[in-house]
Amino acid sequence: MLLDALREQLHLTGTKKGCDHGQCGACTVHIDGQSALSCLTLAVMSEGRAITTIEGLARGEELHPVQEAFVKHDAFQCGYCTPGQIMAATALVQDRQQRSAAEIREAMSGNLCRCAAYANIIAAIQEAQRA
Amino acid sequence: MVENTGKPLDRVDGRLKVTGAARYSAEWDVPNLAHAAVVSSTVARGSVRALDTAAARAAPGVLAVLSHENAPRLQPLPEKVGGTLFRGEGGMTETRQPLQDTAVHYAGQPLAVVVADTLERARHAASLVRVTYAEQPPELTLKSVSQRSLPETFVGNKDEKLQVTVGDPKAALAAAPVRLERVYESAITHHNPIEPLATIARWEQRNGGEFLTLYDTSRGVENLQEVMATSLGLPKESVQVICPFIGGAFGAKGWLFAPPLLTAMAARLAGRPVKLEWRRQDMFSVAGQRAATHQTLSLGASRDGKLLALQHDTQTHASIMSGYTEPCARVSRMLYAVPNLGFSHQLAHLHLPSPCPMRGPGETVGGWALECAMDELAAELSLDPVELRLRNYADKNPETGKPWSSKHLRECYERGKALIGWDQRNPKPRAMREGNQLVGYGMATTMYPAARRPAEARATLFADGRALVQSATHELGNGAYTIFRQISADGLALPLERVRFELGDSALPAAPTSGGSATTATIGPAALEACRNVLTALKRLAIQQAQSPLHGAAEDAIEARDGRLVLKADASRGEDYAAILRRAKLPLVAATASVKPGEEREQYSFYSFGAVFVKVRVDEASGSIRLARLCAVYDVGRLMNPKTAHSQIIGGVMMGLGATLMEETQYDARTGRAVVRNLADYHVPSLADTPDITVEWLGIPDPHISELGARGIGEIGCVGTPAAITNAVYHATGQRLRSLPLTPDKLLRG
Structure with a gap:
């Protein structure tokens, strides 16, 4: 699986393993700019495609606006689902549409946060889509 | 100098967490690391007659197969660690060490660990292990079980007796002008942190002796160090447990030790560092759970709403090898001024995985039962639910007679009422609608012991x-x-x-x-x-x-x-x-x-308090219940950081929402195997379930707990929320639901 290849072979452990069944969203990455579940993607299926993980989001020391907004709004606690949340959120806001809280709730419901920082995740995404 | 304490600062580990750089237990880059996969029991009771590992051992990349046949002999767990009773009835954890015999006590019990050079090869080889069982019929329900006990204390704490009588509740109930007896039931639930359990174990020679390093998902590194040293017969200094980040615990990852013990044994046998990452489905068998409860609440009161007697009797269960007892009377024993108070806890031993604390152990489901019963009493007496609570306000601890260290619950009720608009609602049940949906308001008191x-x-x-x-x-x-x-x-x-x-x-x-x-x-x-x-x-x-x-x-x-x-x-x-x-x-x-x-x-009774008010919407056509709004006010002492505290409290509230409306683990009634064992079938709250939440705190420092004046806030959000929602469902529909979770089938059944 792409998730295991990232974590075990490339030692890119920012992408998280939560369920191996595509049910929690912790393993979300971008494949050719679109949000994708790396636990349901075979590594060989991604041959020749551009994969971005959480490690590739910041530009050096400068965080992506979604990362900044997550810190500012405390949109996480334990931090384990956070890379997946942020990858899903960055894919969501890249079209620069202004989504309502209701639309964000629906779009982000595939990413589970057991610490339930959800109210803060909505606030963070609303701020990031204004950035 | 600007004071930092009490300021809503950003998390200092925020950057590490949003860049993926925070290192969790499965992520340490240990040289020469081998991978493990577990073979688990498919039966709930019996013994292993034969374990055929030949094909697994011959599979590519396999380094070792650990089972009861070749596992190192482990010493028994200590009786007590750090003042916590580990073993026996009422004890915290499993008495049985893993892979020391052929007995099977629950489905999903680890029977063998296969170690290989890659994860894929370990998983494949594990699928080749053949187990033959001598099977016996498992005992799986509270009603029919043959082994029962009445544990004396919760985890050996002399201040937390599980069978208590103050005054004469039986006689007082019989004489009370108003009596109410209700049974409340709650389902088995699982913590399900998004980070599953994981351990990396590495053995080395240091100073002429064996040294074990464990990277483990542990919220008790000192405890685990002692458990590992005792079990493996090592001096404590020869074990180091490292865990700088935990991906959520909620009561798991603290008190069940088979996973790190299995990894350490596997690493010793394989002669290499070994990583054992448990799969999501394993989290329903080896990671602990909140046991199901069957609680009988009996309230006796005067016509003007003064409690005369309170009796809270709980039946719950542990596994065959654990005495852990969900302490359901933790709220009943202290919340209201009642002269005749009794509670009991009867423990059954079932062929199910072992329970352990889960956020608000005892308080979450025991407090739910009490606060639902209080709502029923308020309806019986035609009293406002808040007014009933005020009439029974406890100015000192009713069980011990000690004064509170600090209690400002009245202010919580007042502020909570204002936030939700309590007095604007129509108090009659089934009287409020929005469109096709019934609307209801409910409230409950919450509390949490302020330990230090x-x-x-x-x-x-x-x-x-x-x-x-x-x-x-x-x-x-x-x-x-x-x-x-x-x-x-x-x-x-x-x-x-x-x-x-x-x-x-x-x-x-x-x-x-x-x-x-x-x-x-x-x-x-x-x-x-x-x-x-x-x-x-x-x-x-x-x-x-x-x-x-x-x-x-x-x-x-x-x-x-x-x-x-x-x-x-x-x-x-x-x-x-x-x-x-x-x-x-x-x-x-x-x-x-x-x-x-x-x-x-010795002088004071230390507790936090709060009041939770909610508004729900109920769709009677589908039976679905949605939490629309929650306003809660907490008296938790001084906060160290209002920003992180707010997150922790709303996280607790959401876990309480999950326990109320959706969380339930089911085991097959004949085989004892987990039927619900993934995150599509085990529903945890998602972003779409998130209501409009307002939480506030009074910010009054506790003058006695410490110079910081801070009590804890990790669990209080989880407590209170379930009863507030359940009581709001009654207000919306006129139906009393007394079984958690409040799934649509129960509402439709009526």
Whole structure:
């Protein structure tokens, strides 16, 4: 699986393993700019495609606006689902549409946060889509 | 100097967490690491007759197959660790060590561990192991079970007896003008942190002996160190447990030790470091659970709503090899002024996985039963639910007679009512609608014991002006790195960026398992004391230095201010910490502290309180219940960081929502196998379930708990929420639902 290849072979452990069944969203990455579940993607299926993980989001020391907004709004606690949340959120806001809280709730419901920082995740995404 | 403590600062580990750089237990890059996969029992009761591992051992890449046939012999677990009773009825954990015999006590019990050079090869080889069982019919229900007991105490705590009678509740109930007896039931639920359990175990030779390093998902690194050393027959110093980040715990990852023991045994057998990451489905068998409960609440009251008697009897269950007892009367024993109070806990042993604490153990489901019963009594008496609670307001602890350390619950009720618009609702059930949906309002009281435990810390000042404070506590999303850095910076009179706080390593000064909402009250004072001690050491250095402006001054005439030691009487006379160290040609000065709660624990009863008010919408056509709005006000002492505290409280509220509306693990009634064992079937709240939440706190420091005035906040949000929602469903529909979770089928069944 792409998730295991990232974590075990490339030692890119920012992408998280939560369920191996595509049910929690912790393993979300971008494949050719679109949000994708790396636990349901075979590594060989991604041959020749551009994969971005959480490690590739910041530009050096400068965080992506979604990362900044997550810190500012405390949109996480334990931090384990956070890379997946942020990858899903960055894919969501890249079209620069202004989504309502209701639309964000629906779009982000595939990413589970057991610490339930959800109210803060909505606030963070609303701020990031204004950035 | 600006105080850091109490400020809503961003998490100091935020950058690590949003960039994927925070390192969790399965992510350590250990050279020559091998991977493990587990073979689990498919039956719930019986024994292993034969274990055929030939095909697995011959599979490519396989290094070892660990089973009862070749597992190292383990010593029994200690009877007690750090004051917590481990074994026996009412004890915290499993009495049986893994892979020491052929017995099978639950489906999903680990029977073998296959180690291979890659994860894929380990998984494949595990699928080749063939197990033959001598099967027996499992006992799986509370009603039919043959083994029952009445445990004396909860985990050996003399202050937490599980069978108690104050006054004569039986006679008082019989004589009460108004009587109410109701049965409330709750389902088995699972913590399901998004990070599954994981351990990396590495054996080395150090100083002529064996040394074991464990990277484990543990919120009790000291405890685990002791358990591993005892079990493996090693000196404690020969085991180190490391865990700088935990991906959520909620009661798991603390008290069940088979996973790290299996990994350590597998690594010894394979002769290589081994990683064992448990799969999501395993989280329903080896990670602990909240047991199901069957609770009978009996209330006796006068016609004007004064409680005369309260009896709370619980039936619950543990596994065959654990005596853990969900302490359901934790709220009933203290919340209301009632002269005749009784409670009991009957424990059944079932062929199911072992239970353990889950956020608000006892309080979440026991408090739910009590606060639902109070709502029923209020309806019976035609009293406002808040008014009934005020008429029974406890000015002292009804069980012990001790005064509260600090209690401002009345203010919580008042503010909560205003926030939700309580007095604007139509109090009649089934009287409010929005469109096609019934609308209801409900409330409940919440509480949480304010524990404080002994702890140690060390503070170090370096000659380059930086400082380090350390204690073997844990970061599990609670904001430990952040708040203890805030507290330490203030303790050292240094800016936040010059201070680091380290945790999550058994080699650091001792700290207890992070649980029971006790971490802030426990570690905060230890960090502060260590800071004071290191400043005292520095003062003594300066006093002795002939060139120091503080030379010859009295120790108590000197204070720390803005990174300098100065004379209290003349702040212009002094110098910065680094100058003193440089003059002494010292790279650093360090001091430790060991602190514990004192006499105040005998004098006062320590609790946090709160009031939860909710609005629900119920669709009677589909049976679906949605939490629309929640307003809760908490009396939790002084907050160390309102930003992280707010997150922790709303997280607790959401877990309470999950327990109320959706969370339920089901085991097959004949085989005992988990039927629900993934995150599509086990529903946890998602973003779409998130209501409009307003939480507030009074911010009144507790004058007795510690100099910080802070009580814990990890669990109180989870307590109270279930009853508030259930009572709101009654207000919306006129139906009393008495079985958690409140799934649509129960509402439609009527």
